[in-house]
Amino acid sequence: MIQRPRGTRDFTPAEMALRRVIEGTLFSTATGFGYQEVATPTFEHAELFLKKSGASIIEQMYIFKDKSDRELVLRPELTAPVIRFYANDLYKQPKPLKLFYFGNCYRYERPQKGRFREFWQFGAELIGTNNAEGIAELVAFAYSCIANIKLKAFELRIGYLEILKDILTSWNIPIENQSNLMILIDKGDLDSLRAELESSGLDDLQVENFTELIMDKFKAIEFNDRYKQLLERFPMISNNLERFKNIIEFLDTFGLHDVTIDMGIARGLDYYTGMVFEIDVPKLGAEKQVCGGGEYSLDELFNLRDVACSGFAIGFDRLTLAYEIAGLKVPENILDIYIVPLTTLGLEKGIEISSRLRSCGFKVDLDVKRRNMSKNLKYASSRGARFVIFLGEDELNHGTATIREMESGEQVKIKFDKLTEHFQKIL
């Protein structure tokens, strides 16, 4: 039998119910922060991603040609498309432009736990400001997304790519070599990083100071103590360190009191520039990172030289997994009322009642398989129905419905014309 393609998923009603709850929370968090939703196509011209996406992403892209020989790609991520949309159309809008989106992305990689060939990203872009409070608000928004779905155990780490670049540049490492170093930092491959730094002509102390910097993690509350020490060791970072300090202070004002400083955050995409951050859910193990973002520049693609950009993406599938691992339960999308007609007349009355109750907003199902009472009760129970209405001969003769509460098994009789009122009281 035909199966779904490897690395993709089907989602059952229970899985979709969970996903919708999390999606809804992310949406309301976004609108709460004044962000507005946009959407872009599932495929783009390949060139949009070929220049600035980083080698590992390009290798894993689904590239194909359409019937007019256009080279298209199933989007591997959503920042470049949204900035394309901005550069094409939205550039006229008042700044700052605060955009969010939720969409599927594609990477051809070996399927494994928490990694799929089709996966979902929820993300946001802040366009048109790079004031420290704006950047801090973006981070606070990402943090609130995770906090609002009631995950308790997660960690926000924040770094600053340009500080690393300041150091490397002042040590005469050419810009074009820095991106390779960033990849090694991102991978946490310290041995290769040291070797690469040494072969670039740095002395032992420089290599040691630099690797120590990117390995060191400390709490934001210790930042002021570290400030002087960092500045002594790396005088070339003074401007960016001062800005970093401002952002961290604003994070505190936004209520984020437990932030970890991690100068080893380098991000996988080539277009990141200043502040960068990641959020981990340690319980997820190797795939613990659920969110990543920062300041970036897509100048080369779109000539947006004067427009400051920052953003983040949340791995929606991992977040869903984290939610399940945390043992959080979703209110099931249960049926309010299941109607069981036991005669032909009962069926007609049942249809009428179902229409009336549905028009009042209740979730109503009706037996359309003409089953007997016991089979119907079994079905109602499998669907999690809260109430069952029986419509047999007796009920039709007296103009009343028998209503059974499934959990307690208690039954009451209610006049047909009082049914809506009855359920409006108890549901």
Next chain:
Amino acid sequence: MIQRPRGTRDFTPAEMALRRVIEGTLFSTATGFGYQEVATPTFEHAELFLKKSGASIIEQMYIFKDKSDRELVLRPELTAPVIRFYANDLYKQPKPLKLFYFGNCYRYERPQKGRFREFWQFGAELIGTNNAEGIAELVAFAYSCIANIKLKAFELRIGYLEILKDILTSWNIPIENQSNLMILIDKGDLDSLRAELESSGLDDLQVENFTELIMDKFKAIEFNDRYKQLLERFPMISNNLERFKNIIEFLDTFGLHDVTIDMGIARGLDYYTGMVFEIDVPKLGAEKQVCGGGEYSLDELFNLRDVACSGFAIGFDRLTLAYEIAGLKVPENILDIYIVPLTTLGLEKGIEISSRLRSCGFKVDLDVKRRNMSKNLKYASSRGARFVIFLGEDELNHGTATIREMESGEQVKIKFDKLTEHFQKIL
């Protein structure tokens, strides 16, 4: 500059707000009818669509190979994937299984008004019953979807494919030739249909009777009058005509009193069998059909010989267009409160206030560009903010915020610690 691919769309915040309102209405209608949401991958193995999709769809498919040389296709429609999901996994679930879904589909065709290469379908499948009341309930669900988004001018037409097939079969037209005839009926190409029927050896009266049947449209209320006449002319349809009559009667019980009978509905997909229906919004012109569905069989693909299936799909983009054409307005996703700090201390206070108000569920934005009062008022107005909070020196000294209602221009002063309470009263 890089543009989006031809035939695709980006959606602005205003467009997304509209789409979300319509999506929400379709979702609540679906859960109201006891349907549950599922989702399937964006691409499938090509063979899923190659056998039963109809020539025009196959021609327009986006087929491509992945890195393991699998032949994949961007799904052209959603029924086959959902039935694949059913056959792979969901077959164990209690029947009837009532599933709905909302997803993007792809067809490579000439872009034109209301037709795009990436388009969205909302749809449903009813699996495991073919009782007349079940089929009628499915149609009532589709009808309610359109009615619930408050479109006034739309028309439900219902036909019965198997009645046409009964006639053709009894006239010795081989099954394999019938599908070509169905395509001509679906296109409304009567000249070719007549020619084809004649070349199949039918006499003039047969050709005339058949074309008359498929051209004739009448109201369901006239069905009983027509019943005898149809039966006299086509005695071979008696069983299916009786079943059709039952379905139409149940539609009336479900409150659908204005149904058009249209025996010329043949549907574009090869897998339809019994009752079929379409819903039109005449104001949309040539692309007036917003919904289509019916009973179908995917036996050949999945060996589901004992499982009755029916379903429908709504063209979400056309529905959105119909909504706009009807002049219906979406409640804008406006900002509740925009905070304007006018000093550094005001900025800190503003951040605190924004966090407090956001945690109460308000949609709050904050100036992060440090603009002056007038520029901020302009921005607040462009974002449709209902209230603006000013935080200047005076406000900070007195521990109060100045709140301006944007529409009236009225201003009040409220103590910082009473702000939440204040907005909870008025918003």
